[in-house]
Amino acid sequence: MTVALSARGMTVRFGDVEVLSSVDVEIASGSIHGLIGENGAGKSTLGKVLGGYYRASAGTLSVFGKAVVRWDPPSALAHGVAIMHQELQLVPYLTVAQNVFMGLEEHRFGVLRRNEAARLEALMETSGLSLDPNAVTADLSIADQQKIEILRALAREARVIVMDEPTSSLSNAEVAQLHRIMERLRDEGRTVIYVTHFLDHILETCDTVTVLRDGELVRTRGAKGLTKGDLVSDMLGGDKAETPFPAKVRPREIKPLFEVRNLKGAGVSVRSLTVGVGEIVGLIGLVGSGRTEIARAIVGADPVAGDVLLDGVPVPRDIASATAAGLVMVPEDRRNEGLVMTLPVRPNITLPHLRRFSQSGVMAQGCERSQTQAAIERFNVRPSAVDGDVSRYSGGNQQKVLLAKWLQGDPRIVVLDEPSRGVDVGAREAIHRAIAALAASGAGVLLISSEIEEVLGLAHRAYLVDRGSLIEEINPDEACEAEIMHALFRHQSLQERTA
Amino acid sequence: MIQAQIFRFAQSYAVLVLIVALMVVLALLSDSFLTGRNLLNILNQNAPLAIMAAAMTLVIIAGGFDLSVGAIFAMGSVSSAWIAVTVDPYLGLFLAPFIGLAFGIINGIAITRLNVHSFLATIATSLIFKGIAVVISDGRLISARIDEFIWLGRGRFLGVFNSIWIMVIFALLLTFLLTRTTFGRRVFSVGGNEEAAILSGIRTDRIKVATFAIAGFAAGLASIITTSRVALGQASAGQGMELQAIAAVILGGTSIYGGQGAVWRSLAGVFLLALINNGFNILNADPFFRDLTTGLVILAAIGVSAIGQTRR
Numbered sequence: 001m002t003v004a005l006s007a008r009g010m011t012v013r014f015g016d017v018e019v020l021s022s023v024d025v026e027i028a029s030g031s032i033h034g035l036i037g038e039n040g041a042g043k044s045t046l047g048k049v050l051g052g053y054y055r056a057s058a059g060t061l062s063v064f065g066k067a068v069v070r071w072d073p074p075s076a077l078a079h080g081v082a083i084m085h086q087e088l089q090l091v092p093y094l095t096v097a098q099n100v101f102m103g104l105e106e107h108r109f110g111v112l113r114r115n116e117a118a119r120l121e122a123l124m125e126t127s128g129l130s131l132d133p134n135a136v137t138a139d140l141s142i143a144d145q146q147k148i149e150i151l152r153a154l155a156r157e158a159r160v161i162v163m164d165e166p167t168s169s170l171s172n173a174e175v176a177q178l179h180r181i182m183e184r185l186r187d188e189g190r191t192v193i194y195v196t197h198f199l200d201h202i203l204e205t206c207d208t209v210t211v212l213r214d215g216e217l218v219r220t221r222g223a224k225g226l227t228k229g230d231l232v233s234d235m236l237g238g239d240k241a242e243t244p245f246p247a248k249v250r251p252r253e254i255k256p257l258f259e260v261r262n263l264k265g266a267g268v269s270v271r272s273l274t275v276g277v278g279e280i281v282g283l284i285g286l287v288g289s290g291r292t293e294i295a296r297a298i299v300g301a302d303p304v305a306g307d308v309l310l311d312g313v314p315v316p317r318d319i320a321s322a323t324a325a326g327l328v329m330v331p332e333d334r335r336n337e338g339l340v341m342t343l344p345v346r347p348n349i350t351l352p353h354l355r356r357f358s359q360s361g362v363m364a365q366g367c368e369r370s371q372t373q374a375a376i377e378r379f380n381v382r383p384s385a386v387d388g389d390v391s392r393y394s395g396g397n398q399q400k401v402l403l404a405k406w407l408q409g410d411p412r413i414v415v416l417d418e419p420s421r422g423v424d425v426g427a428r429e430a431i432h433r434a435i436a437a438l439a440a441s442g443a444g445v446l447l448i449s450s451e452i453e454e455v456l457g458l459a460h461r462a463y464l465v466d467r468g469s470l471i472e473e474i475n476p477d478e479a480c481e482a483e484i485m486h487a488l489f490r491h492q493s494l495q496e497r498t499a
Numbered sequence: 500m501i502q503a504q505i506f507r508f509a510q511s512y513a514v515l516v517l518i519v520a521l522m523v524v525l526a527l528l529s530d531s532f533l534t535g536r537n538l539l540n541i542l543n544q545n546a547p548l549a550i551m552a553a554a555m556t557l558v559i560i561a562g563g564f565d566l567s568v569g570a571i572f573a574m575g576s577v578s579s580a581w582i583a584v585t586v587d588p589y590l591g592l593f594l595a596p597f598i599g600l601a602f603g604i605i606n607g608i609a610i611t612r613l614n615v616h617s618f619l620a621t622i623a624t625s626l627i628f629k630g631i632a633v634v635i636s637d638g639r640l641i642s643a644r645i646d647e648f649i650w651l652g653r654g655r656f657l658g659v660f661n662s663i664w665i666m667v668i669f670a671l672l673l674t675f676l677l678t679r680t681t682f683g684r685r686v687f688s689v690g691g692n693e694e695a696a697i698l699s700g701i702r703t704d705r706i707k708v709a710t711f712a713i714a715g716f717a718a719g720l721a722s723i724i725t726t727s728r729v730a731l732g733q734a735s736a737g738q739g740m741e742l743q744a745i746a747a748v749i750l751g752g753t754s755i756y757g758g759q760g761a762v763w764r765s766l767a768g769v770f771l772l773a774l775i776n777n778g779f780n781i782l783n784a785d786p787f788f789r790d791l792t793t794g795l796v797i798l799a800a801i802g803v804s805a806i807g808q809t810r811r
Contacts, residue, residue, distance in 0.1 A: 319698060320701070323700050331695075336694055337694050337698055340687070340695050341691065342758030342759045347688070352699040354681040355681070363679055363683075
């Protein structure tokens with residue numbers, strides 16, 4: 001076995017914080033090597049150090065047996081190591097071929113030869129990836145854009161490709177396709193370093209897996225025969241099995257609370273949806289099935305026709321009034337839609353409720369402070385400073401701040417869109433407890449998640465969603481994940497055939 | 500650890516550090532610098548720019564730019580003098596800020612309705628406003644040497660120039676607005692993350708219009724101070740002041756990307772620029788180097804505050 005990359009004592013510090021402490025790892029050539037760990041465990045950092053994107057504060061690295069001193073993106077590329085970032089680094093207005101050969105354009109006396117398309121055809125033939133060379137990048141799906149990044153690495157004759165969370169915005173079919181590509185790369189003798197927080201994906205594709213915890217190496221071992229439980233216990237440190245969901249408290253009788261009738265427009269078509277007092281209703285759908293659009297339509301973020309009733313009374317169709325009436329949505333994307341990262345925790349939490357924290361337009365800061373303090377304690381946000389800099393918090397704690405923001409003032413009905421996306425196991429558990437407690441206190445919850453398991457574990461009732469409509473009601477206590485996946489894909493292909 | 504803290508402090512208060520350093524140097528080099536008279540004069544001369552920079556802070560925090568305040572200033576100059584001469588001096592002084600307010604609202608509506616970047620919209624409106632000022636003044640200077648008009652720019656109250664009082668009160672008012680009111684919160688959230696603000700039920704378009712209205716009002720207010728001081732309305736007044744105001748805001752450390760900043764920072768920025776100018780005057784230094792020096796100081800201040808922020 002030849003060793004592609006060998007790192008000894010890799011340490012990375014950002015300011016005073018050590019995010020990676022003296023990690024030793026060897027990546028075998030011609031393998032798929034997974035890096036996993038909770039959020040903040042350092043898996044992404046290790047990937048970026050190996051790919052030359054971050055500079056190590058200490059440690060040595062050798063590449064295919066040769067020790068390297070300078071290790072930045074150009075020298076990494078020169079050694080055949082490329083990195084594919086989570087946020088793809090493509091120029092959206094250029095064509096596929098132009099992006100693939102950016103910086104490698106062939107020219108005569110500085111004048112482009114404009115032969116990228118032909119060169120790309122040749123490259124695609126050898127790699128088995130296929131795309132239209134002249135398509136404009138911005139028009140392609142994320143999955144196809146990733147193929148561009150992979151082709152770009154291949155055009156630079158990369159022998160090692162670091163992929164940082166490549167599947168976070170892919171549908172299941174696209175994930176499977178990416179995995180096939182990775183296997184093909186490996187079979188050609190290339191090396192793939194696969195950074196992800198999806199344990200299933202690791203178990204499905206990887207030959208070797210390295211687990212990190214709190215910036216330290218736990219262990220590296222062969223992935224054959226491992227179970228999710230093995231990985232989780234490595235990640236968490238104890239022998240904790242996969243986290244159980246809080247017990248479902250079923251309301252004794254369903255008292256009507258919230259009703260949606262004939263919602264139509266903005267990609268949504270929902271004839272009827274009800275949520276009772278203390279009830280958690282789940283919505284399950286594939287990526288792009290219109291889950292988020294339904295959430296936005298319900299709270300009035302997008303203009304749609306139809307009725308939204310709370311206690312039989314119509315809720316005004318603008319967000320400020322809906323919030324005041326007790327109907328709120330926790331958006332899925334905390335960075336772009338949820339929090340204002342330039343502001344501290346306190347103004348973030350009170351932003352939708354300014355009227356309640358002010359008198360004739362002047363903020364009542366004492367009251368605001370104490371309420372924020374209470375919210376921070378309720379959701380166990382760390383660090384616990386009232387005016388902490390939320391942009392520096394971990395993903396899990398940012399998500400808790402986001403929950404605190406929208407659960408401020410005890411809303412009656414809460415629409416949760418992907419409440420535990422991209423958070424670590426500990427935060428996920430805390431968020432699940434908060435959701436269960438919310439329902440137990442009498443609020444209605446509409447839970448939207450791409451993690452079927454999460455919906456099944458928390459919801460009392462659930463619907464399958466496709467093309468912005470509810471297509472089937474299921475009983476979460478009886479249904480299993482595989483069945484639901486099949487049902488969703490079956491429905492999708494049915495629709496495609498009739499369309 | 501301590502070094503890092505000192506550096507962070509220097510970063511967030513770079514403009515104050517520079518002011519203190521410059522004042523020490525000037526005080527050592529010249530006896531006439533650190534006198535009440537000189538310092539009051541600096542403040543008096545720069546009060547109009549300071550008023551405009553204070554309001555520009557709100558526009559920039561909300562994620563916008565206003566390149567038309569110089570033109571609104573010209574409009575205020577011409578209209579206040581014209582009204583003073585033809586109707587009533589007090590009415591001229593009173594109306595100009597509200598004309599500025601109206602023009603600011605026009606800016607805001609153009610930006611939010613047409614959904615164009617404020618940079619583009621205000622370039623266009625500045626030409627329009629300037630054009631109106633030229634038409635009103637017929638291309639001539641409007642002399643308004645009337646006691647009831649010039650008292651504002653030349654007079655004092657309790658020994659301090661009226662302009663300084665106006666500047667201080669206006670800056671305090673905006674500071675209160677920005678830090679203590681729901682409106683201020685909304686301004687920060689619009690510039691920090693507009694999508695999150697919209698989903699929090701904030702009518703972000705209204706907030707943007709309000710910031711441009713305030714900037715317009717400030718330009719009108721600044722113009723009456725200058726116009727009454729020189730007793731002259733002219734369509735060429737205020738030329739380049741929009742860029743000076745923006746430079747002062749950025750120099751003070753307010754983020755050009757919106758969402759962060761403070762009014763006092765912009766006043767400090769204005770004062771720093773003024774000190775450089777004043778230094779050249781009292782030291783009799785070669786004025787050919789004035790622009791060069793000012794540019795270098797701005798670049799240095801921006802550089803210091805940018806270090807370490809690239810990763811965020």
